[in-house]
Amino acid sequence: MKINSISRLKKISNQKFLVRVDFNVPMEKGKIKDDYKISAGLETIKYLSSQGAKLIIITHLGEPNGKALKSLSTAPLAARLAKMASLKVKFVPAVVGPKVVEAVNKMKSGEVLFLENVRFNPGETKNDKDFAKQLAVLADAYVNDAFAVSHRAQTSVDAIKNYLPAYAGILLEQELKALHKIVKPKKPLVVMMGGAKIETKAALISKLYPAASHILLGGGLANNFLKFKKLEIGKSLFDAGSVPVVKKLLSGKARDKKIILPLDVVVKTKNGKILSKKVKAVAKTDCIFDIGPETVSLYAEYIKKANTVIWNGPMGKFEEAAFKNGTISLAMVIAARSRGRAYGVTGGGETISALKMTGMMEYVDWVSTAGGAMLSYLGGAKMPGLKKIVV
Ligand code: ADP
Ligand code: MG
Numbered sequence: 001m002k003i004n005s006i007s008r009l010k011k012i013s014n015q016k017f018l019v020r021v022d023f024n025v026p027m028e029k030g031k032i033k034d035d036y037k038i039s040a041g042l043e044t045i046k047y048l049s050s051q052g053a054k055l056i057i058i059t060h061l062g063e064p065n066g067k068a069l070k071s072l073s074t075a076p077l078a079a080r081l082a083k084m085a086s087l088k089v090k091f092v093p094a095v096v097g098p099k100v101v102e103a104v105n106k107m108k109s110g111e112v113l114f115l116e117n118v119r120f121n122p123g124e125t126k127n128d129k130d131f132a133k134q135l136a137v138l139a140d141a142y143v144n145d146a147f148a149v150s151h152r153a154q155t156s157v158d159a160i161k162n163y164l165p166a167y168a169g170i171l172l173e174q175e176l177k178a179l180h181k182i183v184k185p186k187k188p189l190v191v192m193m194g195g196a197k198i199e200t201k202a203a204l205i206s207k208l209y210p211a212a213s214h215i216l217l218g219g220g221l222a223n224n225f226l227k228f229k230k231l232e233i234g235k236s237l238f239d240a241g242s243v244p245v246v247k248k249l250l251s252g253k254a255r256d257k258k259i260i261l262p263l264d265v266v267v268k269t270k271n272g273k274i275l276s277k278k279v280k281a282v283a284k285t286d287c288i289f290d291i292g293p294e295t296v297s298l299y300a301e302y303i304k305k306a307n308t309v310i311w312n313g314p315m316g317k318f319e320e321a322a323f324k325n326g327t328i329s330l331a332m333v334i335a336a337r338s339r340g341r342a343y344g345v346t347g348g349g350e351t352i353s354a355l356k357m358t359g360m361m362e363y364v365d366w367v368s369t370a371g372g373a374m375l376s377y378l379g380g381a382k383m384p385g386l387k388k389i390v391v
Contacts, residue, residue: 001180002391005168006048006143013052014109018139019044019169020118020156022146022369023059023077026349030071032080036352037148040369042085044145044169045112049087052109056138057081058095058118058156060149066122078114089114095121096134104138118156125152127159127384136163145169147176148370150385151377157385168389171369176390178366179377182308182343187213190306192299192330193375194219195313195350200372202242206249207379208310209258216260216299218291218315218326225250225261231279234267234286260302264292266316266323274322290316291326300333303342309334310378311346312371318354327354335360347374 006012021041026033048055062072075091082089089112092103103113118124123131132155136142142164144150149157150172160166168176182189191212193201198221205215217225220237227233228246249259266276270285276292291299303309311334315326331346331354338344344364346355348371355361368374376383 005173016054016139018056019143020146021059022148049110054107055112057114060119068120074117124155127153131155132159142166143169145171150383151373153384161388166388185308189308190214192216192311193313194315196220198239202245204375232282236288262291262295264294266290290323303333306342309344312348331358335363338364
């Protein structure tokens with residue numbers, strides 16, 4: 001694997017770099033809840049600025065669907081970046097157009113501009129040629145430091161590279177090197193998956209299926225499998241769109257050995273009571289919000305025998321104290337098994353927040369800023385954001 005990285009670039013001073021970061025942080029009432037993604041992106045920005053580059057930074061935040069939504073403005077991100085990097089960062093309330101061009105023309109060596117949410121432009125999610133050209137005129141070179149969106153064919157990670165020379169940022173380079181180590185994992189490989197983005201994740205399971213010894217399922221994702229097995233899941237999170245994938249996975253030969261499902265779950269009943277129940281005992285009016293204690297010890301046994309562990313997606317609605325036990329206990333088991341006995345890799349927005357709660361994040365070998373993209377990469381997918389960068 002050869003990576004065209006900025007770390008090997010000689011001509012940086014006075015060059016204009018359009019840097020695509022992933023600062024899609026969790027927000028609550030206009031405030032940043034967790035700035036992990038910003039801190040992960042600091043190295044590239046500080047490096048380029050210290051070498052005298054002119055930086056134009058773009059990111060998405062949430063899903064504004066091509067509309068300018070005040071609540072999803074990137075202005076607070078620019079302010080936080082300025083603080084964390086100890087740099088002056090000028091925010092421009094536009095993505096492309098005359099205001100941006102004017103601000104870029106005034107830039108001096110080492111300065112940083114931060115543009116408005118790239119997804120405010122309807123062209124972004126369409127991988128649009130014209131939008132790509134409008135972005136490209138702003139800079140001399142393009143840097144992708146947004147691994148978490150590199151599995152998407154979107155303008156600011158894909159089409160843009162048709163119009164500017166493209167390089168990997170330092171974070172992207174580190175992500176690729178860390179994950180490359182487990183493209184051929186030391187076995188047994190145990191994959192633990194959960195979370196709420198069922199549709200994307202269900203499809204990724206089939207990609208990881210051949211290499212994995214065991215796939216432990218929890219969270220909203222597991223509900224689809226339980227339901228397919230004709231178990232009652234009541235009012236729990238479910239995604240009808242992923243039924244075909246689940247069917248395929250559960251019809252495979254090694255199904256009962258590889259795909260491991262919860263034995264018990266924690267539910268909220270119609271009266272608001274919180275109970276742990278065997279999966280067979282879930283009622284029509286229940287809502288599953290966590291895996292139960294028997295499942296925790298079963299999954300822990302698998303993790304303790306693994307030589308490689310990959311984890312993405314919480315086992316339950318861990319943001320609520322009553323439903324955090326499954327996720328937090330297994331996060332601790334994974335952290336304890338990492339650094340030595342097994343190579344432990346975790347990733348995903350909420351997964352990182354949960355891992356942080358354990359206070360054991362630094363024990364894990366690699367904490368990726370990406371969830372879906374990490375699994376895609378490990379599943380061998382060709383990622384649009386890496387084209388022309390990984391050669
Ligand atoms: P990540 O960002 O780590 O890749 P996702 O975005 O797929 O993970 O999902 C994270 C969310 O899934 C969390 O906010 C959590 O509350 C939610 N979740 C997990 N299990 C359940 C469940 N059983 N019911 C509802 N939500 C759940
Ligand atoms: Mg998420």
